Amino acid sequence: SSRPRVFSGMQPTADSLHLGNYLGALRQWVQLQDTHDAIYSVVDLHALTVSPDPAALRARTRVTAAQYLAAGVDPERSILFVQSHVPEHAELTWVLGCLTGFGEASRMTQFKDKSAKQGTDGTTVGLFTYPVLMAADILLYDADLVPVGEDQRQHLELSRNLAQRLNSRYAPEGTELVTVPEPYIVKATAKIYDLAEPTAKMSKSGNPSGLIELLDPPKVVAKRIKSAVTDADTVIAFDPVAKPGVSNLLSIHSALSGVPIDELVAEFDGKMYGHLKVAVVDVVEAALGPIRERVGELLARPDELDEILAVGAQKARAIARETLARVYDAVGL
């Protein structure tokens, strides 16, 4: 088809996705299906960088795919597959790794942060080359657009640089071997903050009390929202610098309810933080309740889920195989 193409993926490294993953990425994935040819992957090769237990990794791969489907990724319209089912991802990674400067890779801030926490002996070469694998994921499908959260901007820039380098070294002047991808980052939801520490991004590696997980029981979600850190003031205003906790709650409400932030601020004028929190609990449950229910149904029929993923892998592989052949040929392999 002539529609532009979208690619994105998430790692199966937790038992549930969180609200940052949903608002920063997954919700855009669902919407973009209307205007783009979409390809979405559960990137299990990336998940190996945290040395998961094998059974847990396998289970999380399924539960992650189930959450994509439950949120509205439609396998009739889009391609949904598991990264390791398409061996071309690992193969293109080698070629791109040979085009990536060691210093260039060393400047990736996510690697610097994670490796600082783990120490040199706990840090693997896999974690170091993670952004190169991510570039391969995207370039294999000639993606025009990559919907992600703000934290992925630097990795996307590397993907763009590698695409341009591949094209300038190996494609005849004025032609492209692979498409140079653009990030698609929606400003209002590009960074959802941790409820307990509202200057840090919500992350599965953060404090559990700061997380809203898609598959948590409603009671747990409600408790975390009601315990969200705000400030010593009493005024409900949108000011991410002075009032990060309150602003995060307003952003979450607005993103899920569709009510603009200034209207929310007017609605809560003179009310207390507790009122805002109760309203956030309600909009979050209205959004997550149906997803949670649908995930339960999908996991109860694992054969159907596996069949969807098998069909997706076949379709993805047909595209990936062509790209890899073109790249191998161009570089002399």
Ligand code: ADP
């Ligand atoms: P995490 O950051 O929790 O480890 P991933 O790295 O698997 O999760 O991220 C999956 C997707 O979710 C990426 O597109 C990422 O940019 C997005 N994302 C992660 N955390 C947030 C957040 N707090 N706000 C907005 N988007 C986020």
Ligand code: NA
């Ligand atoms: Na991330």
